Amino acid sequence: xxFPLLTATAVLPAVxxxxxxxxxxxxxxxxKWLALLFSLATLVLAAVVAVRFDPGxxxxxxxxxxxxxxxxxxxxELGVDGIGVALIALTAxxxxxxxxxxxxxxxxxxxGNTRWRPTQGFFALILLVEAMxxxxxxxxxxxxxxxxxxxxxxxxxxxxxxxxxxxxxxGEKEAATQRSYAAVKFLLYNLVGGLIMLAAVxxxxxxxxxxxxxxxxxARASGSLDMATNTERLLFLGFFFAFAVKAPxxxxxxxxxNAMGEATAPVAVLITAVVDKVGTFAMLRFCLQLxxxxxxxxxxxxxxxxxxxxxxxxxxxxxxxxxxxxxxxASISHFGFIIMGIFxxxxxxxxxxxxxxVNHGISTAALMLVAGFLISRRGSRLIxxxxxxxxxxxxxxxxxxxxxxxxxxxxxxxxxxxxxxxxVGTFTRYxxxxxxATFGIVLAALYTLVLYQRTMTGPxxxxxEGIADLRVRELAVVVPLIGxxxxxxxxxxxxxxxxxPAVKHTLxxxxxxxxxxxxxxxxx
Numbered sequence: 001x002x003f004p005l006l007t008a009t010a011v012l013p014a015v016x017x018x019x020x021x022x023x024x025x026x027x028x029x030x031x032k033w034l035a036l037l038f039s040l041a042t043l044v045l046a047a048v049v050a051v052r053f054d055p056g057x058x059x060x061x062x063x064x065x066x067x068x069x070x071x072x073x074x075x076x077e078l079g080v081d082g083i084g085v086a087l088i089a090l091t092a093x094x095x096x097x098x099x100x101x102x103x104x105x106x107x108x109x110x111x112g113n114t115r116w117r118p119t120q121g122f123f124a125l126i127l128l129v130e131a132m133x134x135x136x137x138x139x140x141x142x143x144x145x146x147x148x149x150x151x152x153x154x155x156x157x158x159x160x161x162x163x164x165x166x167x168x169x170x171g172e173k174e175a176a177t178q179r180s181y182a183a184v185k186f187l188l189y190n191l192v193g194g195l196i197m198l199a200a201v202x203x204x205x206x207x208x209x210x211x212x213x214x215x216x217x218x219a220r221a222s223g224s225l226d227m228a229t230n231t232e233r234l235l236f237l238g239f240f241f242a243f244a245v246k247a248p249x250x251x252x253x254x255x256x257x258n259a260m261g262e263a264t265a266p267v268a269v270l271i272t273a274v275v276d277k278v279g280t281f282a283m284l285r286f287c288l289q290l291x292x293x294x295x296x297x298x299x300x301x302x303x304x305x306x307x308x309x310x311x312x313x314x315x316x317x318x319x320x321x322x323x324x325x326x327x328x329x330a331s332i333s334h335f336g337f338i339i340m341g342i343f344x345x346x347x348x349x350x351x352x353x354x355x356x357x358v359n360h361g362i363s364t365a366a367l368m369l370v371a372g373f374l375i376s377r378r379g380s381r382l383i384x385x386x387x388x389x390x391x392x393x394x395x396x397x398x399x400x401x402x403x404x405x406x407x408x409x410x411x412x413x414x415x416x417x418x419x420x421x422x423x424v425g426t427f428t429r430y431x432x433x434x435x436x437a438t439f440g441i442v443l444a445a446l447y448t449l450v451l452y453q454r455t456m457t458g459p460x461x462x463x464x465e466g467i468a469d470l471r472v473r474e475l476a477v478v479v480p481l482i483g484x485x486x487x488x489x490x491x492x493x494x495x496x497x498x499x500x501p502a503v504k505h506t507l508x509x510x511x512x513x514x515x516x517x518x519x520x521x522x523x524x
Contacts, residue, residue, distance in 0.1 A: 004064050005045070005048065005049060005052065005062055006049065006062050006064055006078040006079070006080065006138045007064060007078065008045055009042065009045040009046055009049055009088065009092075009134055009138075010131050010134045010135035010138060011131065012038060012041055012042050012045060012131075013038055013039065013042045013095070013127040013128070013130040013131040013134070014127070014128060014131035015038070016034070016035060016037075016038025016039070016041075016042075016124075016127045017038075017124040017125070017127035017128040017131065018124070019034055019038070020034050020035045020038070020120055020123050020124040020127060021120050021121065021124035022120075023120050025120070028107065028108075028119040028120070031119055031120045031123055032099070032103060032119065032123060034123075035099050035123035035124070035126065035127055036096060036099050036100065038127060039092075039095045039096040039099055039127065039130070040096055042092050042095070042130065042134075043092040043093060043095075043096060045092070046088050046089050046091075046092035046093075046134075047089070047092075049062065049080065049085060049088060049089075050085050050088075050089050050498075053080065053082070053085045053498070055082055055497055055498055055500075055501050056501065059081055059501075059502070059505050060079030060080065060081055060140060060213075060214070061079065061080060061081075062078075062079065062080055063077070063078065063079040063140070064076070064077065064078045064079070065077045065078075068141075068144075069143075072143075072205075073205065073209065073210055073211055073212075074141065074143045074144065074211055075141050075144075075211070075212060076141065076144060077139070077140045077141040077144065077212055077213075077214075078135070078138040078139060078140060079138065079140045080137070080138055081285075081501075081502040081505070082498040082499040082500070082501055082502040083281065083284060083285070083354050083499050083502045083503075084137045084138060084281070084285075084502075085498060086354060086357075086358055086495055086498050086499055087137050087277055087281055087357060087358070088134055088137050088138070089358075090273075090274075090277070090357070090358050090361045090362070091130060091133050091134055091137070091274050091277075092130075092134070093362075093484075094269065094270075094273055094274060094361060094362075094365055095126065095127070095130045095274075097269075097365060097369065097477045097480070097481060098126060098266040098267075098269055098270055098365075099123060099126060099266075100473060100476060100477045101265065101266045101269075101369045101372060101373075101474070101477045102122065102123075102126075102264060102265075102266035102267070103473060105122065105163065105264045105266060106118045106119045106121070106122030106123070106163055107119060118162075118163070121158075121162075122159070122163050125155040125158055125159050126155075126159070126266075126267075126270065128155045129152055129155050129156060129159070129270060129274070129275065130274075132148045132151055132152040132155075133148075133152060133274055133275060133277075133278060135148050136148045136149055136152070136278050136281075136282075137278070137281060140212065140213045140214065141211045141212055141213070142201055142204060142211040142212075142213065142286065142290075143201060143205075143211040144211070145282070145286070146194075146197065146198065146201050149194065149197075149242070149246075149278060149282070150190075150191075150194045152275060152278075153186075153187055153190050153191065153194075156186065156270070156271065156275060157183050157184075157186065157187045158183075159263065159267045159270070160179065160182055160183040160186055160259050160262060160263045160267060160271075161179050161180050161182070161183030161184070162179075162183075163263075163264060163267065164176070164178075164179030164182075164262045164263060164264065178258075178262050179262045179263075181258065181262075182255075182258035182259050182261065182262035182263070183259070183262075185254075185255045185258050185259070186255045186258070186259045189245050189252065189254075189255040190242075190245055190246060190255075192245070193241055193242035193243075193244075193245035193246065193252075194242055196238050196241050196242060197238055197239055197241070197242035197243075199238055200234075200235045200236075200237075200238025200239050201238075201239075203231075203234070203235050203238070204216075204235055204290065207225075207227055207231060207235070208225055208227075213285075213286075213289065213290070216290060217289070227291075229293070232291050232293055232294045233291075233294045233297060233298075235290075235291060235294070236287060236290075236291035236294035236295060236297075236298065237294075237298070239282070239286055239287055239290070239291070240283065240287050240298065240302075242279075243279040243280070243282045243283050243286075243287065244279065244305075244339075245279070246275070246276060246278055246279030246282075247276060247279035247280050247283075247335050247338075247339060248276065248279070248332065248335065249305055249306065249309055249335065249336070249339055250305055250308045250309040250312055250313070250332065250336070251305075253309065253313075253332050256271070256272070256276075256328050256331065256332060257325045257328040257329060257332075259271055259328075260272060260324055260325065260327065260328035260331075261322060261324050261325045261328065261381070264372065265324070265368050265369055265371060265372020265373075265375065265376075266369065266372065268324060268327070268328075268368050268372075269364065269365045269368050269369060272327075272328070272331045272364055272368075273360070273361035273362075273364050273365050273368075274361065276331075276335065277357050277361060280335065280338050280339060280342065280353070280357055281357070283339065283342050283343075284342055284350070284353075284354070284506055288342075288506050288509055288510050289506065289509045292509050292510040292511065295343070295510055296345070296510060296512075298343075299343045299345065302339065302343045303340060303343055303344070303426075303430060303433050304433075305339075306336045306337075306339040306340035306343070307336065307340065307433055307436055307437055308336070309332055309333060309335060309336030309339070310333050310336035310337060310340070310437050310439075310440040311333075311336075311436070311437075311439060311440055311443070312332070312333075313329045313330065313331070313332030313333030313334075313335075313336060313440075314329075314330070314333040314439075314440050314443030314444055314446075314447065315443060316329045316332075317329035317330045317333065317443070317447040318443060318446055318447045318450070320383075320447075321382055321383055321384060322381045322382060322383070323371050323374075323375065323381050323382075323383055323451070323455070324368070324371065324375075324381055325381075326383075326447060326451060327364065327367060327368050327371065327407075330407055330444065330447065330448075331360070331364060333440055333443075333444065334356070334360050334364075334415075335360075336437075336440070337353075337356060337419060337422050337437070337440065338353045338356045338357060338360070338422070339353075340353075340422060340426055340433070340437060341353030341356060341421070341422035341425055341426065344422070344425045344426040344428075344429055344430060345429065345507065345510060345512040346425040346426070346428055346429055346507075346512075346515070347425070347500070347503055347504065347507060348421045348422075348424050348425030348428070349421070349422055349424075349425025349426055349429075350425070350503040350506060350507065351421055351425075351496060351499055351500055351503050352417075352418045352419070352420070352421025352422035352423075352424075352425055353418075353422055354495075354499040354502075354503065355417060355418035355421065355492060355495055355496060355499065356415065356418035356419065356422060358414075358418075358488075358495055359406075359414040359415040359417070359418045359485075359488060360415060360418075362406075362414060362481055362484050362485055362488075363403065363406035363407055363413070363414065363415050363485060364407070365481055366399070366402070366403040366406060366478060366481040366482060366485060367400070367403030367404060367406070367407055368403075369477055369478065369481075370396065370399050370400045370403050370478055371400070371403075373396065373470060373474050374386070374389065374396060374400065374455070374467070377393075377467045377468060378463070378464065378467060383451065383454050383455060384454070385461075385463065386454065386455035386456070386461070386464060387454065387455065387457075387458045387459065387460065387461045387464065388456070388457065388458050388459050388460030388461060388464060389455055389456045389460075389464055389467055390456040390457060391460050392460055392464060392465060392466075392467050392469075393467050393468065393469040393470070394469065395469045395470045395475070396467075396469055396470050397456045399470065399478045399479075399482060400452065400455075400456060401452055401456070402482050402485070403482075404448040404449070404451060404452050405448070406485050407444065407448050408441070408444040408445045408448045408449070409441060409444065411489075412486070412489045412490060413485050413486065413489040414484070414485045414486075414487075414488035414489045414492070415485075415489075416489060417488070417489065417492045418492075419441070423437060423438060428515050429515050
């Protein structure tokens, strides 16, 4: 029996969460180091998964399959394609930086209560989210995926509501109220989406008699499973609604600015760079694979919603006064690009969308974590409270600039390649949508450069004179992320080679081919 590598990759951070939570109350530093070590060990396993995966091999590799709830046809089935491998690697890469960046975010204030262990709880919850996200990228049984798709909401709820940002524009009492509101809104939105998906999951079992992706695909190929058109469309909508909430797609996006604004910067990264990727990943793995005809039927509406997300998110970001809410609305715009690439139904669009998931995760982490370091120094999230920071903290300002430039997809940084592929892939099939979407790039340049100008340039405000530059721990967080942004910006081949075969399988599922050029080269 081969070693269950995928199970180990998901279980290891869960074991780390239990071990971290069990550390004695006074041993806060030990809890931090233990969490960091488990996250690094998970990164090693994720690297082994990437090395063991053969892009030229079968669609799902490193598979595991065991009976679980036999009476209901539920199996413990895991497997990864290139897209899953890329997102597992992204998750495992970001979590150590999230832990390092949040090193002091959960340090307790003086309470006199030696049993209160917020530090242990904070890092244990982060590792628990990592475990649930990784197994979501691995699950090939629909019911198994659903369980962890929903279960990850619970630790995220406590991370948002219980460990919120102390630098908000409110007093402590009102800040606690705002954190509670943001956490409840996050939970309710996603629970409603999950309940609708549950009904669709049950409906799928009634129609297909199985939760297994491989069994359903075989039944479709053999002709023994032929869903009625209306049934397939209803099931698709049930799945897509839940994924669109998680993604988030306009108009189901309103929970994100609240959650990211009230969470600490590392938790905000966990939300948008890790957890939200489960939604867009699931659109590729489940919506297109299980419901190909319904996916094509819904494509025009989804593309319009994605286009609205791109333009609306960017426009609202321009007018933001809060740094973290600006990044949140920018992310809504970026998720619009990802969803547009997925449903453009072209190889360039879907490859670009998958690459965008990876690149957005890294660029958003770099920008948000540097912003978090800045906010922790000044004690304010308001853009108006800053100015002239580059004169007193040049390294902080420089890394903030690189993160900002990555957010606007500057050539030479990773997001440019993915955004370019999405636009090319969309334009070849939907030229009007592609043209309008380019306005999102113009608006991105506006909100990111204005943010940098207002916070970093100009005369130093008296309240900013004491802002210190980045420390060693903070540099250990930011420098590797910037290095990855530059590397993937000039050499994206390692990721594109990984995901392109999976994209071809997805296009085959929906019976789509790339459009031929309208004007072909003349042959003599």
